[in-house]
Structures are given as structure tokens and as C-alpha cells.
Amino acid sequence: MTARTVILLLLAFPAASAAARDALPGRGRIPKDATLCAVWTVDVDEVDELVLHRAEAETVHVEGKPPRRSETEVLVPLPRRELGLFARFRRGRGKVEVVQDPSRKNRYRGIVRVTDNKRGWAKQVVEIYFGPRPDPPPPFPVVLPDVTSNERPAFWGERDGPERAIAAKAPMAFSWTGRVQGYAVLSVGPHSVALSAPRGTATTAASKWNAPVPEGHYLVLSVCDGPDYARVVQRMNVAAESRAFIELNAKGTCHVVAHVVPQTAIDALHPPPPELKGVWETARTLERQRKSAEAASHWIDAAVRTPSSVSARIWAIEQFCRLQPYPGPELSTVEKLTLAKLAAQEPVVPLTGRNMIFAWPKEYLERTPIRWRFLAETDAAMEWLRYWTGKDQVRARGKRMISRFRADDGGIALYVGFRLHIPRAEMRCPPDHGPYSHEVSHGYIVFPALSPTGRYNEGLTEVARISYWWFLGEDERWRRFERKCLETIKRHYEDGGDLGDVPGYAGAAGVYLALARRFCALDGNSIDWRRFAALFRAAGGKRGFGQLAAEAERAFGADARVLIEQLRLP
Numbered sequence: 001m002t003a004r005t006v007i008l009l010l011l012a013f014p015a016a017s018a019a020a021r022d023a024l025p026g027r028g029r030i031p032k033d034a035t036l037c038a039v040w041t042v043d044v045d046e047v048d049e050l051v052l053h054r055a056e057a058e059t060v061h062v063e064g065k066p067p068r069r070s071e072t073e074v075l076v077p078l079p080r081r082e083l084g085l086f087a088r089f090r091r092g093r094g095k096v097e098v099v100q101d102p103s104r105k106n107r108y109r110g111i112v113r114v115t116d117n118k119r120g121w122a123k124q125v126v127e128i129y130f131g132p133r134p135d136p137p138p139p140f141p142v143v144l145p146d147v148t149s150n151e152r153p154a155f156w157g158e159r160d161g162p163e164r165a166i167a168a169k170a171p172m173a174f175s176w177t178g179r180v181q182g183y184a185v186l187s188v189g190p191h192s193v194a195l196s197a198p199r200g201t202a203t204t205a206a207s208k209w210n211a212p213v214p215e216g217h218y219l220v221l222s223v224c225d226g227p228d229y230a231r232v233v234q235r236m237n238v239a240a241e242s243r244a245f246i247e248l249n250a251k252g253t254c255h256v257v258a259h260v261v262p263q264t265a266i267d268a269l270h271p272p273p274p275e276l277k278g279v280w281e282t283a284r285t286l287e288r289q290r291k292s293a294e295a296a297s298h299w300i301d302a303a304v305r306t307p308s309s310v311s312a313r314i315w316a317i318e319q320f321c322r323l324q325p326y327p328g329p330e331l332s333t334v335e336k337l338t339l340a341k342l343a344a345q346e347p348v349v350p351l352t353g354r355n356m357i358f359a360w361p362k363e364y365l366e367r368t369p370i371r372w373r374f375l376a377e378t379d380a381a382m383e384w385l386r387y388w389t390g391k392d393q394v395r396a397r398g399k400r401m402i403s404r405f406r407a408d409d410g411g412i413a414l415y416v417g418f419r420l421h422i423p424r425a426e427m428r429c430p431p432d433h434g435p436y437s438h439e440v441s442h443g444y445i446v447f448p449a450l451s452p453t454g455r456y457n458e459g460l461t462e463v464a465r466i467s468y469w470w471f472l473g474e475d476e477r478w479r480r481f482e483r484k485c486l487e488t489i490k491r492h493y494e495d496g497g498d499l500g501d502v503p504g505y506a507g508a509a510g511v512y513l514a515l516a517r518r519f520c521a522l523d524g525n526s527i528d529w530r531r532f533a534a535l536f537r538a539a540g541g542k543r544g545f546g547q548l549a550a551e552a553e554r555a556f557g558a559d560a561r562v563l564i565e566q567l568r569l570p
Contacts (some may be wrong), residue, residue: 021099021100021111021113022099023097023098023099023113024085024097024098024099024100024101025136025137025494025495025496026134026136026137026494026495026496027084027085027086027087027097027098027495027496028086028087028088028096028495028496028497029086029495029496029497030086030088030127030129031086031129031131031132031134033131033132034086034129034130034131035076035129035130035131036075036076036127036128036129037052037074037075037076037077037078037128037129037130038050038052038057038072038073038074038075038076038127038128039072039073039075039090039125039126039127039128040057040070040071040072040112040124040125040126040128041069041070041071041072041073041123041124041125041126042059042067042069042070042071042114042123042124042126043067043068043069043070043121043122043123043124044064044067044094044114044115044116044121044122044124045064045065045066045067045116045120045121046062046063046064046065046115046116046117047062047063047064047113047114047115047116048060048061048062048067048070048113048114049062049099049111049112049113049114050072050111050112050113050114050126050128051109051110051111052074052078052085052102052109052110052111052112052128053078053107053108053109053110054077054078054080054108055074055077055078056074057072057074059072060111062113065121067121068121069123076130078102078108078110078130079108079130080108081102081108082101082102082103082104082133083101083102083108083110083130083131083132083133084101084130084131084132084133084134085098085100085101085102085110085112085128085129085130086098086128086129086130086131087112087126087127087128087129088126088127089124089125089126089127090125090126090127091123091124091125092114092116092122092123092124092125092126093116093118093122093124094114094115094116094117094118094122094124095114095115096112096113096114096115096124096126097112097113097114097115098110098111098112098113099111099112099113101133102130110128110130112126112128114126134496137493137494137496138566140490140493140494141514141518141563141566141567142486142490142514142517142518142563143517144483144486144487144490144517145479145482145483145486145517145521145525146525147476147479147480147483148476148479148525149476152310152314152472152473152474152475153310153311153314153315153473155231155232155314155315155318156218156219156220156221156231156232157220157221157222157224157232157258158221158224158229158230158231158232162269163220163261163266163269164220164221164222166220166261166265166266166269167220167221167222167258167259167261168222168259170220170259170260170261170262170265171210171211171259171260172210172211172222172257172258172259172260173188173209173210173211173212173213173219173258173259173260174188174193174207174208174209174210174257174258175206175207175208175223175255175256175257175258176193176195176204176206176207176208176254176255176256176257177204177205177206177207177253177254177255177256178195178202178203178204178205178206178207178253178254179201179202179203179205179252179253179254180197180200180201180202180226180227180248180249180250180251180252180254181200181201181202181250181251181252182197182199182200182201182202182249182250182251183197183198183199183200183247183248183249183429183430184196184197184198184200184202184247184248184249184250185197185198185245185246185247185248185369185370186245186246186248186256187243187244187245187369188213188219188243188244188245188246188258189242189243190212190213190242191209191212192209193207193209196369198367198368198369198429198430199428199429199430202248205253211260213244213260214260216262216263216264217260217261217262217263218232218235218260218261218262218263218266219232219235219244219246219258219259219260219261220232220258220259220260220261220266221246221256221257221258222257222258222259223255223256223257224254224255224256224257225254225255225256226250226252226253226254226255227248227249227250227254227256228249228250228251229247229248229249230246230247230248230249230250230254230256231246231247232244232245232246232258233245233246233247233370233373234321234322234324234370234372234373235321235322245369245370245373246258247370247430267284270311270312270315272302272312273306273307273309273312275307276302276305276306276312279298279301279302279305280298280302280316282298283295283298283299283302283319286298287323292323292326293326295323296320296323296324296326296354299316299317299319299320299323300316300317300320300354300379300380300383302316303316303317303320303380303383303384303471304383304384304387304388304471305387307530308522308528310473313471313473314473317377317380317471317472317473320376320380321373321376321377321380324372324373324375324376325351325353325372325375325376326353326354326376326379328352328353328354328355328379328400331350331352331357332398332399334398334399335357335399335400335402338402338419339357339359339402342359342402342404343359346361346404346405347361347362348360348361348362348404349361349362349365351365351371351372351375352400353375353376353378353379353400354379354382354383354400355378355379355382355383355394355395355400355401356375356378356379356382356400356401356402356403356440357400357401357402357403358371358375358403358404359402359403359404360403360404360405361405364405364427364429367429368429368430368431370430371431374430374431374433377433377472378433378436378440380471380472381433381437381440381468381471381472382401382440382443382444384467384468384471385440385441385443385444385464385467385468386444388444388464388467388529388530388533388536389444389445389464389533389536390533390536390537391444391445391446391447391536392443392444393418393443393444393446394418394443397418399418400418401418401419401420401440401443402418402419402420403419403420403422403436404419404420404421404422405421405422405423405424405427406421406422406423406424418443420436420439420440422435422436422439423435433468433469433472433474437464437465437468437469438461438462438464438465440468441461441462441464441465441468442461444464445457445460445461445464447460447536447539448539448540448541448542448543449538449539449540449541449542449543449547449548449550449551450512450535450536450539450548450551451543452499452543452544452545452547452548453508455502455504455505455508456508456511456548458505458508459485459502459505459506459507459508459509459510459511459512460508460509460512461505462481462485462505462506462508462509463509463512463513463516465481466478466481466482466509466513467529469481470526470527470529475526479525482513482527484506485506485507485509485510485513486510486513486514486517487510488503488504488506488507488510489502489507489510489511489513489514489567490510492507493567493568497568498567498568498569498570499511499545499564499567499568499569499570500545500570501570511564511567512535514563514567515532515535515552515556515560515563515564516532518556518559518560518563519531519532519556519557519559519560520532534555534556535551535552535555535556537555538551538552538554538555539551545564545569545570546569548564549561549564549565549569552564
């Protein structure tokens with residue numbers, strides 16, 4: 001039976017009220033005893049709804065452009081009784097939702113909504129069913145955390161604090177005034193200040209240089225008026241670089257002043273955790289002996305072993321980064337052959353680090369003055385992943401990961417044989433840890449017991465990516481991503497789904513993050529990642545959802561199995 005469809009163009013108040021209706025949870029999974037009552041074919045631009053009443057069907061336009069086409073085939077009229085509606089795509093994109101069940105109060109009218117936020121019309125074919133109205137699902141068993149803008153600890157005078165107070169009393173090294181639109185870098189050499197704008201534009205209005213930075217001193221900002229942020233991101237060090245770099249991100253006039261502060265004065269502001277006092281002292285002794293590689297090893301060891309103190313962890317990472325470039329071990333024969341093969345495809349210049357080799361095009365290196373800092377942070381995060389998971393496929397095979405650009409601009413980062421192929425479109429300036437954090441994590445995440453399917457292996461890698469960002473102090477970033485993953489699994493749970501068809505990498509990650517939030521949460525909205533590592537230590541060699549529940553129970557107790565069963569094992 002085919003019913004004539006009427007398109008109602010509700011352009012003002014009616015559209016706003018229609019869009020305000022919340023979707024009914026648990027209507028995406030069709031019960032076995034449900035009856036297919038209608039098939040709706042519609043070209044949707046943003047939001048359209050279908051109102052069903054007995055054998056009639058009306059299309060209500062809500063947002064975007066009106067549908068070019070809307071046809072409804074009513075197979076079975078809606079009965080005149082209290083019912084539950086269910087809907088799914090036969091073909092389509094975006095999402096389909098039930099927003100009203102037929103009832104006596106609404107004269108037995110049911111409403112289904114299709115939302116497609118991608119540009120342009122798209123053909124959607126929706127199957128609509130009716131059946132007994134289901135009970136609402138129990139509340140999602142995990143409380144979603146708030147996302148707070150909790151920035152990393154400030155060093156080198158990034159914001160008001162003791163470093164800036166000390167700097168104001170120390171000799172001024174330089175002052176600089178100029179205009180910045182976007183991202184720029186001040187390169188501070190022994191006798192001058194230079195400006196570059198890798199992303200955006202920048203001009204110098206005035207620059208004054210007073211004195212070089214002697215060994216054993218830090219360059220600390222005392223004034224940074226105008227920028228969204230200004231920070232000393234790479235220090236003059238004892239290895240090779242004779243310049244310090246200051247990042248500026250701004251839209252307009254900037255004024256930056258820096259002072260030369262003795263290292264001992266800044267060190268005194270950041271005492272080591274008592275249990276790591278010896279490690280810090282050894283690292284300083286090795287620095288004085290000009291043994292940079294050994295000192296860097298001690299600093300990164302201190303960082304991964306630092307307990308809950310965020311400022312102490314970030315301080316140790318800063319010291320590790322300060323000693324860059326740290327070239328790591330000599331290139332192996334396999335690494336030399338790999339680099340030669342990559343260079344034959346496209347001219348590249350290798351930057352060698354402790355765990356990573358960047359095979360980047362020369363023109364990109366020239367636009368990336370803070371390349372050593374980025375390499376150091378990547379190396380540091382990889383040391384954390386090795387410590388955290390207890391696994392390291394790359395080092396176990398005597399290799400380092402090698403990163404290069406992929407010639408095409410499409411697709412996403414690809415991980416193959418310990419080589420990271422990063423699309424050019426993903427390589428911003430300055431370089432971003434985003435495309436690296438997931439792919440690098442694959443070198444450390446191999447736990448069959450914790451990965452019932454390939455999607456779950458990717459989800460666990462997304463959790464490692466969050467831990468990577470946490471370690472580097474990118475708190476707001478990892479918290480937003482964690483919230484997204486938990487919201488994905490929550491929506492799936494409320495739609496009646498089980499863990500077997502959890503959506504995407506984010507949904508699979510949400511299962512692990514639900515465990516982390518329930519059993520490893522700390523005050524201050526953070527997570528005890530070392531406590532979460534108990535899951536890795538418990539993991540065996542078998543695969544399956546039941547095995548995942550067993551390993552979670554072994555790591556966190558019987559309540560962990562209960563939680564996974566609440567999330568509906570398949």
C-alpha cells in the first residue's frame with residue numbers, strides 16, 4: 001500500500017520545537033517480534049521527520065534545505081493502541097531516531113527523525129517497525145567526567161608564577177615587539193634574535209639584544225603581552241643546538257621580554273619526589289660531566305616513574321627535551337637500508353632519536369624550527385608507553401619506528417612494519433602529535449585477551465593514545481577525547497546495543513575507559529594510569545569477550561566483570 005506523502009515546510013517556530021524533541025533510547029535494534037510497517041525514502045539535507053498515523057505518512061521538514069524527494073510506502077497501518085516504534089537504515093548516512101511513540105495523548109501518531117550533517121542532500125532509506133513498547137534501559141553504569149580546561153604546569157615564565165618573579169630580578173637577555181597573525185617562532189641565538197612564521201605571518205617592529213645566555217642558565221620570559229600563548233619550547237643545550245626557540249601564537253601586536261636566570265635558581269623551584277631524589281641528582285651530575293645521553297636516560301626514567309605529581313613529571317620531561325638533540329644509538333644496517341629505500345621515493349632528511357626516526361622532506365624541516373623538541377616529546381611518550389604497557393614490539397626486534405610523509409594527501413595515517421606513513425595533509429606546522437599518537441601506540445598494544453576483535457585492538461590503541469597525551473601534559477586534549485569515547489559507548493548502550501557491534505574505534509575505547517573511570521579514577525578528574533596497567537599485567541594469550549571480562553576481574557576484582565556484563569557481552 002502506498003500513501004501520498006505531504007511535505008510540510010515548517011520554517012519558523014514549529015521547526016524549532018520539532019528539533020527540540022529528544023530521541024527515545026534503545027530504538028535502533030529491532031526486536032524479533034516487531035512488524036515492518038513502513039519504508040521511507042527521502043533526500044535529506046540536514047534534519048527531516050516522518051509522522052505516521054494509521055495508513056498516512058507526512059514528511060516534516062525541520063532544518064536545512066527542504067527534501068528534494070520524499071516517498072513513504074506504508075506496508076501495515078499503525079494500530080490504534082500504545083506501541084513502540086523502531087527504525088534503522090536500509091541505506092543512509094547520519095543517524096535515524098525515534099522521537100515519539102504512538103499513544104492516546106498524541107492520537108496514536110509516531111515520529112521518526114533522520115539527521116544528516118554532511119553537506120548536500122543524501123538519499124536515505126529507512127525501515128520503520130512497531131512492536132511492544134520496550135522498558136527504558138537501566139542508567140549507563142559509568143558517570144561521565146566533566147571536561148575541564150586544566151592546562152599543563154607553566155614553566156619558563158609562560159604565566160605568572162615564581163619563575164617570572166625570579167626572571168624580573170635577573171639580567172635582561174632581549175626584548176622583542178612585533179605583529180603575529182597565526183603561529184611564529186623567535187629563534188634566540190648567542191648574539192641575536194630572528195623571527196620566522198611557519199604558519200601565518202609575522203613582522204618585527206623592534207628588537208633589543210643585551211647578552212648571550214651562558215652555560216648553566218635558562219632563558220625565562222618575564223613579559224609576554226599580546227599572544228594567546230608565548231613559551232620557551234626548546235632551550236639552548238649542551239648537545240648541538242646553540243639557539244633557544246620561543247613559540248608565539250597570536251593575532252595582533254606582541255611584546256616579549258626574556259631574562260637570563262641561573263639554572264640552580266629554577267631547579268630549586270621544582271624539588272624531586274623523595275623516592276626519585278637520587279635519580280635527579282645523578283642526572284644533574286651526568287650533565288655537568290657532559291654525558292648528555294646518559295643524563296637524558298635518567299631524566300626520562302624519572303618522568304615515567306614519577307607518581308601522581310603532574311608538575312614533577314612535566315619538569316622531568318622538560319629536562320629530557322632540553323638535552324635534545326639526543327640522536328640515540330647508531331643507525332643499524334636495516335635502518336640504513338630502509339632510509340635509503342625511502343629516499344629513493346622522495347628526498348628525505350633523517351632526524352634520529354632514541355625510539356623514532358623522522359624521515360622528513362628537507363623543505364618541511366626548514367619550516368619546522370622546533371623539530372628537535374617534537375622528536376624529543378615523541379621519544380618521551382614512547383618511553384612511557386613501553387613502561388606503561390610492559391611491551392615494546394619495536395625494540396624487541398632491535399628497531400626504531402621510522403616516520404615519513406606519504407606522497408598523497410588523502411586517507412589517514414597508516415601503520416606498516418614499524419614505519420609510519422603520515423599523509424602530508426596531516427603534517428601541520430608546527431607538527432602535531434595527533435597523527436602520531438595512535439599509530440605509535442600500535443608498537444606497544446598487543447594483548448589478545450584484551451582485544452576480542454580487530455576493532456577492539458584499535459580501541460585499546462586509542463586508549464594508549466590518551467595515555468600518550470596525558471604523559472606529555474596535554475590534559476584538556478585527552479579529557480575531551482576520553483569524554484567522546486565514553487559518550488559513544490553510552491549512546492550505543494542506550495540504543496540497546498551489545499559489545500559485539502560497538503561502533504568504531506571510539507566505541508571500543510569507551511569500554512576500556514569505562515573500566516578506567518570506575519576503578520582507576522583519581523581526585524581532580526584524572527585517571528591513575530599505573531593502576532590501569534594492572535589490566536595489561538593480567539592479560540593472557542586467549543581472545544574473546546568472556547576472556548576480556550575474566551582479565552578485567554583479575555585486574556580490578558569481581559565488580560569489573562559485573563560492569564562488562566552490564567555493558568552487554570555478546
